[in-house]
Amino acid sequence: MGGRIGVQKTHKLFIGGNFPRSESGRTFPFVSRDGAVVVQAAQASRKDLRMAVRAARRALPGWKERSGYNRGQILYRIAEMIEDRAETFVAQLALAGSESTARREVADTIDLLIWYAGWCDKYVQVIGNMNPVAGPYFNISTPEPVGVVGVIAPFEPALLGLVGGLGPVMASGNTAVAVASPDQPMAAVAFAECLATADVPGGVINILTGYPAELAPWLAGHMDVNALDLSGASLDMTGSLEEASAHNLKRTGRWAGPERNLYRMAAFTEIKTVWHPKGR
Amino acid sequence: MVADRPIPVGGLLHESLRVDTSLPVVPGAGVGVARWEYEESRENPDLARIRDRYGLWIGGREEEPLSQKWFSSIEPATEDHLATVAEAGQADVDRAVAAARAAAPQWAGSSPVDRAKLLFRLARLIQECSRELAVLDTRDGGKPIREARDVDLPLVAAHFFYYAGWADKLEYAFPGARPEPLGVAGQVIPWNFPLLMAAWKVAPALATGNTVVLKPAETTPLSALRLAELADQAGLPPGVLNVVPGPGATGAQLVGHRGVDKVAFTGSTEVGKQIRRRLAGAGKYLTLELGGKGAHIVFEDAPLDQATEGVVNGIFFNQGQVCCAGSRLLVQESIAPEFVDRLRRRLNTLRVGDPLDKNTDIGAINSATQLQKITELVESGRQEGAVMHQPPCELPERGYWFPPTLFTEVSQSHRIAQEEIFGPVLSILTFRTPEEAVERANNTPYGLASGVWTTKGSRILWMADRLSSGVVWANTYNKFDPASPFGGMKESGFGREGGRHGLAAYLKGVG
Numbered sequence: 154m155g156g157r158i159g160v161q162k163t164h165k166l167f168i169g170g171n172f173p174r175s176e177s178g179r180t181f182p183f184v185s186r187d188g189a190v191v192v193q194a195a196q197a198s199r200k201d202l203r204m205a206v207r208a209a210r211r212a213l214p215g216w217k218e219r220s221g222y223n224r225g226q227i228l229y230r231i232a233e234m235i236e237d238r239a240e241t242f243v244a245q246l247a248l249a250g251s252e253s254t255a256r257r258e259v260a261d262t263i264d265l266l267i268w269y270a271g272w273c274d275k276y277v278q279v280i281g282n283m284n285p286v287a288g289p290y291f292n293i294s295t296p297e298p299v300g301v302v303g304v305i306a307p308f309e310p311a312l313l314g315l316v317g318g319l320g321p322v323m324a325s326g327n328t329a330v331a332v333a334s335p336d337q338p339m340a341a342v343a344f345a346e347c348l349a350t351a352d353v354p355g356g357v358i359n360i361l362t363g364y365p366a367e368l369a370p371w372l373a374g375h376m377d378v379n380a381l382d383l384s385g386a387s388l389d390m391t392g393s394l395e396e397a398s399a400h401n402l403k404r405t406g407r408w409a410g411p412e413r414n415l416y417r418m419a420a421f422t423e424i425k426t427v428w429h430p431k432g433r
Numbered sequence: 434m435v436a437d438r439p440i441p442v443g444g445l446l447h448e449s450l451r452v453d454t455s456l457p458v459v460p461g462a463g464v465g466v467a468r469w470e471y472e473e474s475r476e477n478p479d480l481a482r483i484r485d486r487y488g489l490w491i492g493g494r495e496e497e498p499l500s501q502k503w504f505s506s507i508e509p510a511t512e513d514h515l516a517t518v519a520e521a522g523q524a525d526v527d528r529a530v531a532a533a534r535a536a537a538p539q540w541a542g543s544s545p546v547d548r549a550k551l552l553f554r555l556a557r558l559i560q561e562c563s564r565e566l567a568v569l570d571t572r573d574g575g576k577p578i579r580e581a582r583d584v585d586l587p588l589v590a591a592h593f594f595y596y597a598g599w600a601d602k603l604e605y606a607f608p609g610a611r612p613e614p615l616g617v618a619g620q621v622i623p624w625n626f627p628l629l630m631a632a633w634k635v636a637p638a639l640a641t642g643n644t645v646v647l648k649p650a651e652t653t654p655l656s657a658l659r660l661a662e663l664a665d666q667a668g669l670p671p672g673v674l675n676v677v678p679g680p681g682a683t684g685a686q687l688v689g690h691r692g693v694d695k696v697a698f699t700g701s702t703e704v705g706k707q708i709r710r711r712l713a714g715a716g717k718y719l720t721l722e723l724g725g726k727g728a729h730i731v732f733e734d735a736p737l738d739q740a741t742e743g744v745v746n747g748i749f750f751n752q753g754q755v756c757c758a759g760s761r762l763l764v765q766e767s768i769a770p771e772f773v774d775r776l777r778r779r780l781n782t783l784r785v786g787d788p789l790d791k792n793t794d795i796g797a798i799n800s801a802t803q804l805q806k807i808t809e810l811v812e813s814g815r816q817e818g819a820v821m822h823q824p825p826c827e828l829p830e831r832g833y834w835f836p837p838t839l840f841t842e843v844s845q846s847h848r849i850a851q852e853e854i855f856g857p858v859l860s861i862l863t864f865r866t867p868e869e870a871v872e873r874a875n876n877t878p879y880g881l882a883s884g885v886w887t888t889k890g891s892r893i894l895w896m897a898d899r900l901s902s903g904v905v906w907a908n909t910y911n912k913f914d915p916a917s918p919f920g921g922m923k924e925s926g927f928g929r930e931g932g933r934h935g936l937a938a939y940l941k942g943v944g
Contacts, residue, residue, distance in 0.1 A: 279608055282932075282933060284914070284916040284917045284918070284932050285916050286912075286914035286916050286917050287591065287914055287916075288912070288914065290909070290912060290914075292914070292916075292917050294917070294918050294932060294934060299922075379923075391713075391714050392713045392714020392715075393713070393714070394713075395709070395712075395713035395714055396709075396710050396713035396714070398709075398713075399706045399709035399710045399713065400706070401878070401923070401924060402702075402705070402706065402709060402721070402723075402923070402924050402926065402927065404927050415608070415609055415610075416607070416610060416942055416943045416944070419937075419943070419944070420944065423903065423922045424903065424918050424920070424929050424934050425897070425902070425903060425904070425905065425922075426903065426904050426905070426917055426918050426919070426932075427897045427904075427905045427907060428904070428905070428906045428907060428909055428912050428917070429893065429907040429908060429909070430908055430909050
């Protein structure tokens with residue numbers, strides 16, 4: 154038995170800025186492509202999900218009241234954290250695929266975050282506008298965050314897909330509960346660790362590892378969730394999730410890939426129109 | 434034309450009828466009552482040019498219903514039969530969707546400038562037939578002619594003008610996106626603003642290159658059918674706009690139809706949720722404009738004369754049958770007694786009766802069903818302990834009527850403070866601080882519209898940021914304009930109608 158024995162990380166959930174294990178005590182295994190690495194990741198339960206929604210709701214007022222400038226800095230800071238740990242991410246992602254693909258995915262993730270970071274203090278100008286009404290009224294329409302967004306991240310690309318869902322949601326001032334890809338839970342956990350060191354206020358982003366098939370229906374039916382990104386939901390699940398979402402008329406959307414998309418941000422905003430008369 | 438002057442919604446119950454407290458008070462007729470006699474000024478009902486029978490409008494012409502069913506449209510002010518209208522069944526909806534499908538590629542591929550010109554022409558035709566259409570909606574729906582004439586019709590024409598101009602400018606509307614129509618839009622509209630709701634739905638859909646199957650409300654199908662004729666007269670290709678009257682079942686057949694790519698619905702939250710469930714997993718585009726329980730917040734520093742008019746307009750416009758009606762008054766505690774007094778005085782001057790009389794402020798309730806719903810909710814208010822105030826007013830013997838009604842001593846948990854009444858009934862609550870006003874205003878599942886009255890500018894903006902509603906009217910209420918997006922948050926639906934944002938509901942990838 155030569156050499157040093159490494160210390161292995163426990164892969165936990167990310168709720169309210171903390172890293173708890175699942176209250177259920179359950180874990181599920183990740184096995185690398187070659188079978189050499191086996192990791193136990195926390196398998197989130199319905200109760201974990203409800204705690205996460207609560208944390209997201211509590212974090213919402215503070216997050217949406219921050220200036221776009223400040224939110225942008227925080228998103229940029231997340232990108233810095235990922236860049237700093239790029240090799241770790243690449244190594245983790247490569248356990249399930251090729252190294253070159255993993256390297257590209259990490260680079261794309263960082264660049265995508267930078268893109269959304271820059272939007273934070275601009276999207277209101279592009280998505281909102283003054284309205285030239287036929288009368289002596291000041292009339293303006295501006296986008297506001299829809300609230301708490303549930304994100305079902307695609308199975309792959311695990312990191313880029315997760316960030317492609319969370320970037321637009323965060324940038325527009327929402328808070329989120331994400332169900333990460335069960336195929337590569339390590340990337341989601343490492344991303345959560347980046348969030349925790351990037352001045353993201355606790356609860357703004359909550360990340361659950363586990364099985365989307367188990368968690369998504371609870372998320373879709375939760376009355377304190379305002380919108381759903383169903384990009385990672387299988388097609389046969391989408392129907393029942395949309396049906397469950399009808400109870401409080403959640404806004405739902407689905408995107409084919411994590412491409413840069415201003416309108417994916419717009420999808421998680423509500424246009425508010427304010428009128429006021431003009432007069433002496 | 435509405436250009437260069439305010440849309441005269443505020444004109445409701447306005448200048449000519451302002452309470453003049455210097456007038457002698459009629460003893461025994463309630464607080465500070467001033468009553469005038471009015472010379473009747475009745476619009477000519479024949480201007481509506483109502484025919485005996487109306488078929489379906491499919492593929493550019495009137496068609497007999499394959500369903501072989503017909504129904505009667507009633508004049509709510511008299512309960513008289515107005516016209517016999519074809520009821521679209523499944524086979525008819527199939528035909529209409531097929532006509533819209535067939536017309537879709539050519540319409541989507543047509544020159545945007547031509548689309549614009551056809552819609553401009555339609556807008557002009559609507560202006561030219563404005564008087565006829567106003568009388569038509571008043572007779573079919575029961576709304577005061579003054580509102581149909583001064584609000585609905587100018588806005589209908591303005592909507593077509595506004596969206597006509599977008600038709601050839603879509604690439605400027607959404608930066609970085611390529612505008613592409615969705616295909617066939619199935620649209621289901623309510624009875625409270627029959628032609629205006631049709632315009633809100635049809636104008637943006639056609640401007641963006643979609644084709645339409647429109648299902649007007651069962652109680653008010655006539656103006657939508659007339660609109661289809663005008664569209665035809667304007668030169669719109671056959672199949673671009675189809676109209677299939679019928680009951681809720683027809684609407685269900687339309688929204689569930691495989692050939693429909695996009696569903697747009699305006700109506701109750703309950704039906705909106707049913708539609709959402711029905712379309713789950715279908716991959717269709719959907720926008721919903723649903724119910725509301727608008728909070729009208731009056732601070733102690735508000736300009737009280739104007740606020741009184743605003744609150745009255747907010748709840749009694751169109752008999753309160755408005756999704757964004759300011760049906761909950763939140764008045765600051767310090768001025769509550771005085772403000773309620775003002776409202777009660779003002780109520781006494783409202784004229785309820787013949788919708789065709791140009792003096793009328795409050796017309797007929799749209800249907801017996803709606804009247805029953807209002808009556809039932811008002812009864813619940815009394816039973817739950819709220820105090821009801823109604824002015825003495827004589828209601829016509831026939832027709833569907835409900836007097837303007839205030840409730841004081843309302844608590845947040847009362848049904849009349851939570852449920853949409855869709856009638857001329859105002860529930861009055863109080864608050865002490867701005868924080869409490871926001872908390873109370875947002876304490877409903879709805880989020881369509883709210884109003885704020887205060888002279889303090891910073892407070893308006895502070896409130897506007899915090900009110901969970903798609904529209905905030907500050908020191909005004911019930912203002913509408915085709916350039917201004919309208920639509921709800923939370924359970925008041927999703928998507929916007931009007932303005933640049935209204936285009937997103939009919940284009941791919943920008944909503």
